[in-house]
Amino acid sequence: MDRLLTLEMFVAVASEGGFAAAARKIGGSPPAVTRGIAALEARLGTSLFHRSTRAVALTDEGAVFLGQARRILADLAGAERALRGGEAEPRGQLYLTAPVMFGRLHVLPVVGDLLARHDALAVRMMLIDRNVRIVEEGIDIALRIGPLADSSLKAVRIGTVRQMLVASPGYLARRGAPATIDALADHDLIISTGPRAAGEWNFAERRWRVEPRPRLVVNTVDAAMAAAEAGIGIANLLSYQVMDGVDAGRLIALLNAEQPPPLPVHLVFEQSRAGLPAVRLLLEAMRRRMRAAGLG
Template sequence: MDRLQTLEMFVAVADRGGFAAAAKAQNVSPPTVTRAISALEERLGVSLFHRSTRAVALTDDGASFLPRARQILADIQDAERRVSGAQSEPRGQFYVTAPVMFGRLHVLPVIAAMLEQYAQLDVRMMLIDRNVRMVEEGIDVAVRIGPLADSSLLAVPIGFVRKKLVASPAYLARHGHPEKPSDLSRHQTIGTTGPRAMGEWRLDDKRVKTEPRLLLNTMDATVAAAEAGLGIANLLSYQVEEPIRQGKLIEVLEPVDPQLLPVNLLFESARRSLPATRIFIDAMKDRAMDQGLTRLGGA
């Protein structure tokens, strides 16, 4: 068995937490995977996994080796794709990640159109409200909202969004409209957990402490809770554009924050020339313009 196959099996065992699951994913027998990992450990002179009858877990050496193994496989895949990238039509696997709601509303329609047009293209979408490690996860393009950390990744800006405080007409009819940020202390607020979790809201360059009675872990649920009249929610413009248009939500304290949050597409420089990357970026630019994200603050 060659070293590339061995590395693929090592990563598969680490990802799936077992030899049998890895064997199924690699379409080989469990003993084949077991022998391959044993041979790899013997060659490296270390143990890569703790083995028990119930579970398989990475050792410290295995955890240290895993990102390097992923990088090797990603580099080989990238080299193969760069060669085939001389062709104008995208093919093979394309990996993209985005925040959940933004991905559902804006990335999925672009991906659907690409799949319809390019029969040899397969796409893996990871919709998650946190930043994933692009190199380790083999991501081609990531959608990021907000300020970017310094990195070697390339960034293409496609638009902006802004914060909005919203509540349902029924809630405001019962509790009234806040006229200034300090009025929020007498209102029910809806909070979020995860990346945008906060114990205070920034409003007009001031920070207002909030003590939400309801905490939710997804933006979809937060929008639904606001529509149900459970309080005032702090969301992003693209998340509430449709409910506001339909009259289900009303913006209060407009504008609550003059800061615009950029929407960027991130990718490694090596992936810039790949047909799928180029086509996806161009399509996302067009969609952002069509949906008003290129106007100041979006919707």
């Protein structure tokens, strides 16, 4: 059986969680997919799936091979697009991911505009406050805030955001504003769990340990922001998260002179995705959005 076809079958079974669903996705029959996976496993000399009457799951070897198979198929698709000179009109499904609040505020409006202008395009968005594995999870493009780990992925910087310490006017009226970093130890602090959650806060010249312990720990940025606006304490958030509250006077920024350098915002993708019209249009639109929002 054709090697490329068996790779497509393998990725489809892994993505869809079953042989019948994979067959529907690629327009084949379940027996043909079963034969294709068997041929691939025989060629590789290893089992790629655990099979039962109720479910199909990747083996450890299959999980490792999945990322490689997706990369091979993506590279082939990229080579074909380059040979054709690329398609002018975006089409098919674009799979992207971004942090929850940033995605809702800044990515979703861009996606909505792209969908309104391009009927052949579909988008699947994963808004989640963790860095997903782009290759392994089949992501076309990811928005990342903060320093990037070294990798083979292509990264395009589209803007920056700043750390901001904020509290409500009511809280500051009761407790006063901290004049120094060390004075934070005498205040009620709010921490949200997630990628930026830590026992230390970064400042321009030093890291300050959150001691003796935060007064409130919440699991979402929205909750941390609401708690700060309610006067519970001081929160350490990012500029795009709190700017509306600061502009409206519900929150006041603290220790501005002590804040660390801005954090970069990147769009990250495999090099093979660079030729996708949808990726190119999203990059251009996000740059415009960041400049318009004062984040460029």
